[in-house]
Amino acid sequence: MAEKKFVEQITSRxxxxxxxxxxxxxxxxxxxxxxxxxxxxxxxxxxxxWENIQKEMDRRFKETGVENVYMPLLIPESLLKKEADxxxxxxxxxxxxxxxxxxxxxxxxxxxxTSETLFCDFYSKDIxxxxxLPKVYNQWCSVVRWEKETRPFLRSREFLWQEGHTAxxxxxxxxxxxxxMLNLYADFCEEVLAIPVIRGRKTDKExxxxxEATYTIEALMHDGKALQSGTSHNFGDGFAKAYDVTFTDRxxxxxxxxxxxxxxxxRLIGALIMVHGDDSGLVLPPAIAPTxxxxxxIAAHKEGVLDKARELKDRLAKNYRTKIDDSExxxxxxxxxxxxxxxxxxxxxxxxxxxxxKAVLVRRDTREKITVDLESIEEEAxxxxxxxxxxxxxxxxxxxDAHTYVALNYDELTETITTKPGFVKAMWCGDRACEDKxxxxxxxxxxxxxxxxxxxxxxxxxxGKPAKTMVYWGRAY
Amino acid sequence: MAEKKFVEQITSRxxxxxxxxxxxxxxxxxxxxxxxxxxxxxxxxxxxxWENIQKEMDRRFKETGVENVYMPLLIPESLLKKEADxxxxxxxxxxxxxxxxxxxxxxxxxxxxTSETLFCDFYSKDIxxxxxLPKVYNQWCSVVRWEKETRPFLRSREFLWQEGHTAxxxxxxxxxxxxxMLNLYADFCEEVLAIPVIRGRKTDKExxxxxEATYTIEALMHDGKALQSGTSHNFGDGFAKAYDVTFTDRxxxxxxxxxxxxxxxxRLIGALIMVHGDDSGLVLPPAIAPTxxxxxxIAAHKEGVLDKARELKDRLAKNYRTKIDDSExxxxxxxxxxxxxxxxxxxxxxxxxxxxxKAVLVRRDTREKITVDLESIEEEAxxxxxxxxxxxxxxxxxxxDAHTYVALNYDELTETITTKPGFVKAMWCGDRACEDKxxxxxxxxxxxxxxxxxxxxxxxxxxGKPAKTMVYWGRAY
Numbered sequence: 001m002a003e004k005k006f007v008e009q010i011t012s013r014x015x016x017x018x019x020x021x022x023x024x025x026x027x028x029x030x031x032x033x034x035x036x037x038x039x040x041x042x043x044x045x046x047x048x049x050w051e052n053i054q055k056e057m058d059r060r061f062k063e064t065g066v067e068n069v070y071m072p073l074l075i076p077e078s079l080l081k082k083e084a085d086x087x088x089x090x091x092x093x094x095x096x097x098x099x100x101x102x103x104x105x106x107x108x109x110x111x112x113x114t115s116e117t118l119f120c121d122f123y124s125k126d127i128x129x130x131x132x133l134p135k136v137y138n139q140w141c142s143v144v145r146w147e148k149e150t151r152p153f154l155r156s157r158e159f160l161w162q163e164g165h166t167a168x169x170x171x172x173x174x175x176x177x178x179x180x181m182l183n184l185y186a187d188f189c190e191e192v193l194a195i196p197v198i199r200g201r202k203t204d205k206e207x208x209x210x211x212e213a214t215y216t217i218e219a220l221m222h223d224g225k226a227l228q229s230g231t232s233h234n235f236g237d238g239f240a241k242a243y244d245v246t247f248t249d250r251x252x253x254x255x256x257x258x259x260x261x262x263x264x265x266x267r268l269i270g271a272l273i274m275v276h277g278d279d280s281g282l283v284l285p286p287a288i289a290p291t292x293x294x295x296x297x298i299a300a301h302k303e304g305v306l307d308k309a310r311e312l313k314d315r316l317a318k319n320y321r322t323k324i325d326d327s328e329x330x331x332x333x334x335x336x337x338x339x340x341x342x343x344x345x346x347x348x349x350x351x352x353x354x355x356x357x358k359a360v361l362v363r364r365d366t367r368e369k370i371t372v373d374l375e376s377i378e379e380e381a382x383x384x385x386x387x388x389x390x391x392x393x394x395x396x397x398x399x400x401d402a403h404t405y406v407a408l409n410y411d412e413l414t415e416t417i418t419t420k421p422g423f424v425k426a427m428w429c430g431d432r433a434c435e436d437k438x439x440x441x442x443x444x445x446x447x448x449x450x451x452x453x454x455x456x457x458x459x460x461x462x463x464g465k466p467a468k469t470m471v472y473w474g475r476a477y
Numbered sequence: 478m479a480e481k482k483f484v485e486q487i488t489s490r491x492x493x494x495x496x497x498x499x500x501x502x503x504x505x506x507x508x509x510x511x512x513x514x515x516x517x518x519x520x521x522x523x524x525x526x527w528e529n530i531q532k533e534m535d536r537r538f539k540e541t542g543v544e545n546v547y548m549p550l551l552i553p554e555s556l557l558k559k560e561a562d563x564x565x566x567x568x569x570x571x572x573x574x575x576x577x578x579x580x581x582x583x584x585x586x587x588x589x590x591t592s593e594t595l596f597c598d599f600y601s602k603d604i605x606x607x608x609x610l611p612k613v614y615n616q617w618c619s620v621v622r623w624e625k626e627t628r629p630f631l632r633s634r635e636f637l638w639q640e641g642h643t644a645x646x647x648x649x650x651x652x653x654x655x656x657x658m659l660n661l662y663a664d665f666c667e668e669v670l671a672i673p674v675i676r677g678r679k680t681d682k683e684x685x686x687x688x689e690a691t692y693t694i695e696a697l698m699h700d701g702k703a704l705q706s707g708t709s710h711n712f713g714d715g716f717a718k719a720y721d722v723t724f725t726d727r728x729x730x731x732x733x734x735x736x737x738x739x740x741x742x743x744r745l746i747g748a749l750i751m752v753h754g755d756d757s758g759l760v761l762p763p764a765i766a767p768t769x770x771x772x773x774x775i776a777a778h779k780e781g782v783l784d785k786a787r788e789l790k791d792r793l794a795k796n797y798r799t800k801i802d803d804s805e806x807x808x809x810x811x812x813x814x815x816x817x818x819x820x821x822x823x824x825x826x827x828x829x830x831x832x833x834x835k836a837v838l839v840r841r842d843t844r845e846k847i848t849v850d851l852e853s854i855e856e857e858a859x860x861x862x863x864x865x866x867x868x869x870x871x872x873x874x875x876x877x878d879a880h881t882y883v884a885l886n887y888d889e890l891t892e893t894i895t896t897k898p899g900f901v902k903a904m905w906c907g908d909r910a911c912e913d914k915x916x917x918x919x920x921x922x923x924x925x926x927x928x929x930x931x932x933x934x935x936x937x938x939x940x941g942k943p944a945k946t947m948v949y950w951g952r953a954y
Contacts, residue, residue, distance in 0.1 A: 032599065032602065032603065034548070034549040034595070034598075034599075035549070035552070035553050035556050035595070035598050036549060036551045036552075036553060036586055039549035039550070039551060040547075040549065041546065041547070041548050041549060041595070041599050042546055042547040043546055043603075044544035044545065044546055044614070047544075047545050047546050047547055048544075048545070050547075051545060067521035067524075067525075068521065068524050068525070068528060069518065069519055069520055069521055069524050070517075070518070070519040070524055070527075070619075070637060071511070071518050072511040072512070072513060072516035072517065072518060072635055073516070073588070073619060073621065073635050074513045074516060074572075074621075074635075075512070075513075076512050076513060079512050092578050092579060093578045094578065095551075095574045095576070095577050095578075095586075096574060096575065096576035096577075097572045097573060097574050097575075097588065098573065098574075098575045098576065099572070099573035099575065099585075100572050100573075100623040100634075101569050101570045101571065101572075101623040102569060103623075108576075109513055109572075111550070111574065111588070118511070118512070118518070121511075121512050122509060122511075122518050125509065126509065126520075137521070141619070142547075142550060142618070144550065144551075146577040146578040146580075157577075158549055158550050158551075160547060
């Protein structure tokens with residue numbers, strides 16, 4: 001049976017999560033590997049998800065006053081080197097251009113691994129007066145980082161992203177923008193991707209190269225591993241001093257600007273797979289699904305079925321992203337394919353349904369079948385899409401909460417990290433040494449110091465000294 | 478006077494067209510030069526135009542079944558080399574990556590100058606059967622070509638573009654798609670950018686490296702020079718043979734696919750400037766203008782003026798991309814600024830207007846002032862935007878037609894090319910030698926063999942031998 005074969009090629013999520021992930025990526029036709037190792041060809045089904053992410057996120061950006069720009073692809077080595085921490089963080093994994101045409105370049109250029117240095121160079125010329133501030137710019141582009149280990153969407157040598165870069169007259173305003181964008185990311189993940197996130201601050205060990213403070217949203221995948229899903233950095237005036245980005249303030253004094261940057265990437269597609277997917281394939285939240293409803297005619301050769309299916313498709317397409325599968329494949333194969341692609345609702349319509357004035361809506365997430373009157377199908381489908389979106393978030397949150405543990409001492413931390421995949425909340429003294437030890441012993445990292453702090457105990461889970469902060473710990477992608 | 482100073486910094490179009498162009502690019506804040514020579518930082522005002530181009534063109538693409546994808550940034554040298562003409566055309570101007578991180582690469586990688594080779598590599602794996610055809614893929618990205626001479630938007634070492642790449646089962650279908658996309662580009666230029674174009678085919682000398690046939694749309698700039706504004710290539714099965722892109726056809730035979738590619742770039746922003754701009758700055762057609770209407774309060778300190786202006790802005794913003802300039806600058810400065818940015822309509826509203834229940838609409842293209850009733854301002858503004866859009870195209874077409882000449886012999890051709898900037902229609906025998914001579918003698922190139930052929934005479938304008946085709950000749954950007 002064709003449809004069986006289609007499904008059988010998927011490894012079960014519980015047997016081998018990594019292989020299951022790779023299977024979905026390939027079978028749902030999200031991407032393919034490229035000629036250069038670690039690079040991706042993103043296929044239509046994958047790119048359509050990214051387009052929907054872009055569209056909705058960009059809309060939210062613009063509501064907060066963000067303007068889009070485009071900075072160049074290449075960074076002269078001398079420009080990249082001006083901020084010491086930054087170059088240390090990024091130069092070792094940059095791809096270097098040494099020839100322009102047939103001519104060897106006098107200075108080599110890095111393909112942007114991130115564009116702080118380019119924006120600083122630009123702002124140093126573009127900003128003169130307080131009247132020019134704030135600058136709230138963003139770009140959608142690709143970046144290259146020469147990673148050793150790569151996995152589709154999660155870690156690749158080239159990935160697509162947006163990077164926002166802002167400049168402000170005061171430290172307070174920069175801090176406000178940093179948190180505003182973190183919250184925008186968090187709301188986007190929860191409302192659109194149905195992925196619940198922990199909002200918090202990174203420890204110094206984990207912060208971005210050159211940042212004063214890095215804020216993060218952390219999501220929990222189905223296998224209990226964490227995924228950093230978006231970051232927002234406050235640079236203070238560090239970059240401005242390194243790159244001489246100054247302005248004349250109202251008091252006629254020359255001052256350095258305060259800067260932020262914030263980014264999210266095609267990694268979010270990996271998160272969608274790993275939070276919502278199951279053994280039949282992708283499960284997409286309606287708000288992001290390129291196709292929200294697929295109409296599948298049953299016994300399509302019988303008179304009137306195909307016409308009715310097409311009529312339904314046209315009616316539904318007025319309000320929802322709807323397709324029809326009127327190919328010559330068997331209904332079973334079509335069901336399996338629609339499931340693999342994660343389409344939130346499939347509509348089954350056959351001769352008996354038509355006679356009864358009914359159709360069957362099948363939920364991708366729960367497989368629940370709901371028989372509805374043909375007359376009110378638009379309304380019913382709309383309500384169902386809303387229900388699916390809401391319940392997918394609730395279920396992901398319930399899974400996350402059920403896999404979030406507390407550890408009060410090092411034995412508990414060890415036991416939990418090694419036997420119970422998930423987040424572990426534990427107190428921390430603030431010393432790098434304890435973070436290093438936990439990483440060394442347990443391969444777990446501090447995911448963040450959450451905004452929602454709890455007082456679990458008085459002492460650090462690692463060294464027993466007085467605790468300063470509660471931290472989410474976990475193994476991460 | 479601030480507003481005077483603002484305007485005075487523009488060189489007149491008739492005095493020095495090249496300097497006028499550069500002045501507009503800078504004063505309208507479309508771009509800035511980047512640290513790497515020949516690269517651009519596209520600023521918000523420039524990028525917003527590109528976003529509108531993308532949005533409308535992408536919508537038209539998708540109506541014809543185009544799906545968006547993303548292919549990798551880098552091409553291994555060995556992959557680029559498989560098609561002889563193609564590598565000869567592009568390798569000499571490629572930027573080469575030789576280091577990944579600290580490690581020297583075993584093979585160097587070109588930053589894509591165009592992605593035929595990447596799509597071929599992808600299709601060779603992705604296409605098996607006639608059921609997989611056609612593939613009608615497109616990507617929005619940037620490409621790098623190490624040009625010697627660069628000018629903002631017109632010729633830069635990195636530019637933004639879209640590149641469509643399709644694969645078909647038959648030569649006929651590939652040819653149909655090639656022409657379909659050329660017509661899509663032409664309609665887009667005329668309907669959206671208000672730029673009339675000549676549709677035609679390139680001579681063999683001017684065709685794309687590796688193509689069987691290249692089709693082009695050619696526009697005439699205000700200074701009488703031509704600008705190639707979009708191209709569509711039919712590759713036949715040449716690339717498919719070089720890259721082994723095959724499929725099993727209905728007859729169970731293994732065959733090579735037939736391919737096309739087609740592209741437009743940020744160069745279209747240059748065309749907008751050079752077709753429509755004047756000595757006060759940019760003039761944008763309403764369909765593409767990021768801001769279609771700007772409301773400028775007059776005597777804004779007087780009671781009620783600012784409130785009324787904001788109310789008007791809110792009303793107009795419901796249907797049109799509308800902004801208000803309620804800054805502390807003088808009205809004159811605001812007028813000059815709105816003109817420099819090319820905003821199609823400015824609305825002036827002051828105490829006397831309010832008293833009379835009127836406002837003044839000022840057209841950017843003609844500077845005509847139209848007094849309208851406040852009550853019906855939405856309707857009047859809407860009608861005016863349509864009128865501007867239509868008349869801008871008509872005016873550009875009239876200018877183009879008035880600068881299109883006929884030459885029947887070489888003396889006429891020489892005289893016309895050297896003294897009358899514009900297109901010259903002349904007959905051609907089809908020999909490369911004549912093209913080479915005309916380029917050598919007159920610095921003019923064959924722009925295209927137009928679809929709309931005319932029989933001007935029986936003999937080639939250059940050699941006097943029997944003519945085969947009418948060609949548009951001209952000096953070009």
